[in-house]
Amino acid sequence: MSVRDIADLLGIARSTVQDGIGRAATAGLSWPLPADLTDDVLECKLFARQGTKQGVRRLPEPDWSVIAVELKKPGVTLTILWEEYRAVYPDGYGFSRFCDLFRGFERRLTPTMRQVHIAGDKVFVDYSGKKLPIVDRKTGEIREAEIFVGVLGASSYAFAEATWTQTLPDWIGSHVRMFAYFGGVPRLIVYDYVPGHVIGVLCPERLCAPAGVSFCDQTTRLSVAAHLWRTTSAPSYSP
Structure with a gap:
């Protein structure tokens, strides 16, 4: 049965059907559902992140103040610090997200003078x-x-x-x-x-x-x- 047919049969929008199918795929669910799967467990699997407050991060983070101090040492780079972080948290943030979060932390520190550079100057x-x-x-x-x-x-x-x-x-x-x-x-x-x-x-x-x-x-x-x-x-x- 197509997404359109399901939407027409249930009287709901096609986007709602697509959202439900996507949630089921993310949760690893397929039809028929296991016989011992209760409604509460099913709801938890499909809407596990609905109760998460906006802005709350779901993965463990390092102490960004320690990262900032370590980064000032000779030879230390964000790549090295990220690799050390992933050694402790294998399922932690990827490198690009790790860098984004650190830059966000830096912006919350004491403001510093920003310079505008001209080519060749x-x-x-x-x-x-x-x-x-x-x-x-x-x-x-x-x-x-x-x-x-x-x-x-x-x-x-x-x-x-x-x-x-x-x-x-x-x-x-x-x-x-x-x-x-x-x-x-x-x-x-x-x-x-x-x-x-x-x-x-x-x-x-x-x-x-x-x-x-x-x-x-x-x-x-x-x-x-x-x-x-x-x-x-x-x-x-x-x-």
Whole structure:
């Protein structure tokens, strides 16, 4: 019997019939019904979620405040945290829903300044804070490399490379290779953590760093620092 025939026979809308068929399929019910299935149990199976209050989530959730703290640690991503969550709750939320719920939690936190980025305007530069161990094939010696990262504000297009140190030659070399990779130089270079040799580039009157000053002169770009060290005296500089 078709949905139309059932609706005409019972005098109800076809959408109501389709809804009932969908609920039965979701509950795993088929005709004929089991002989021991009571009306109360049948109603519970068909309308199990009807009594759930709007806005109440039906799956277990992690402590989002803990997730927010963990996410600030080097090397930690939402993917890793979601995998740990699913290890505890195998039937929990999928990755996309997990991310949506976390972003919703973030929006309820203390408001922060939102920035509007223009294409090609800014590149945000920093070292990752997590070193990469590199093994010498011949000697077996393990040496740790620094990870330089630059990200364009508007597109989040990223450049990353490993260098042995954060000294001025490596720092300038990473910038040159980053600009070549991007195919251009943005108007602003924005730094978060500012080591001593960078202060020399940003504030050459405080620190004699000829290579850094030359670098800024050649790129004709403005360098700004998100967090500049507060020092009572200029740090030492070794070329």
